[in-house]
Amino acid sequence: MEWNEGSEGKLSKAITKEEMQNTKAFLLNHKQDSILTQNYEKNEDKRVVTSEQKEEYEAAKKRIEVIETVLSLITDDDTRQIIEYRYVKGLSRKYVNARINYVERTIDRRAELGIKLIIQNLKRLGFAGYIYPGNPLMEYLHAAKKILDDYPKSKLIVKDYEEHKETSTELQRKVYEQSKLNVEIAERAVSVIADSETRKLVEFRFIKGNTRKLTVLRFTGSISESTIDRRLEEGIRQIADTLASWV
Numbered sequence: 001m002e003w004n005e006g007s008e009g010k011l012s013k014a015i016t017k018e019e020m021q022n023t024k025a026f027l028l029n030h031k032q033d034s035i036l037t038q039n040y041e042k043n044e045d046k047r048v049v050t051s052e053q054k055e056e057y058e059a060a061k062k063r064i065e066v067i068e069t070v071l072s073l074i075t076d077d078d079t080r081q082i083i084e085y086r087y088v089k090g091l092s093r094k095y096v097n098a099r100i101n102y103v104e105r106t107i108d109r110r111a112e113l114g115i116k117l118i119i120q121n122l123k124r125l126g127f128a129g130y131i132y133p134g135n136p137l138m139e140y141l142h143a144a145k146k147i148l149d150d151y152p153k154s155k156l157i158v159k160d161y162e163e164h165k166e167t168s169t170e171l172q173r174k175v176y177e178q179s180k181l182n183v184e185i186a187e188r189a190v191s192v193i194a195d196s197e198t199r200k201l202v203e204f205r206f207i208k209g210n211t212r213k214l215t216v217l218r219f220t221g222s223i224s225e226s227t228i229d230r231r232l233e234e235g236i237r238q239i240a241d242t243l244a245s246w247v
Helices: 007-012 017-028 030-042 051-072 077-088 093-099 104-124 136-163 170-191 196-207 212-219 225-246
Strands: none
Touching (some): 017 030, 017 051, 030 077, 051 104, 077 104, 093 104, 104 225, 136 196, 136 225, 170 196, 170 225, 196 212
16 A cells, blocks of 8 residues: 555454554564574573473564564555654654655654554455454464364475374374364364355465465455455454353
């Protein structure tokens, strides 16, 4: 979405003040996450690393990847740069104003629009949990997204184990059992998505292992790209609800 005078109005109605504040905090944490991951990766002897430190590192690395992804989706270069300077790099407002060749008011407006675009993309890509920290449903949204993303790999692990069962190790058996369970959960959860069109989209995108680009190309003849994204997001939400109901 390119920046223009009316861009804010197209997004503001669906975005709350709390979402704005939480997203800014999420972005500002990027610098700390970068330091954490760098320190972890510099430690050559991973034997002295605790499980908690490893979990912190993996979580920080994931947050960095998410931020880089949603930033890359901001098509306006100046808006993206303003967000990077002000929030991701944590530079002062005065510094940003000095570096960007716009009046201060325009910079502020672009910064707000950039945050709204990031919120929109976090939701669209299934990363809304970063906007609502502490919300139990977000855990199921993350779980739903992970199970769907991992489905092709889990399917291959199951197939490989069953073809080489006799020569497999105990560890491979445990990985197989977990992968098989994940496959069954994914297939069952997708099968109970109420709307048939949404179910078809989720099946094509995740169960059949197609990219978003290919999914859009496959279905844009009948529905718009934004509708495809919205239905995929709704499908993931329904799967999250299903996972929560099974607990």
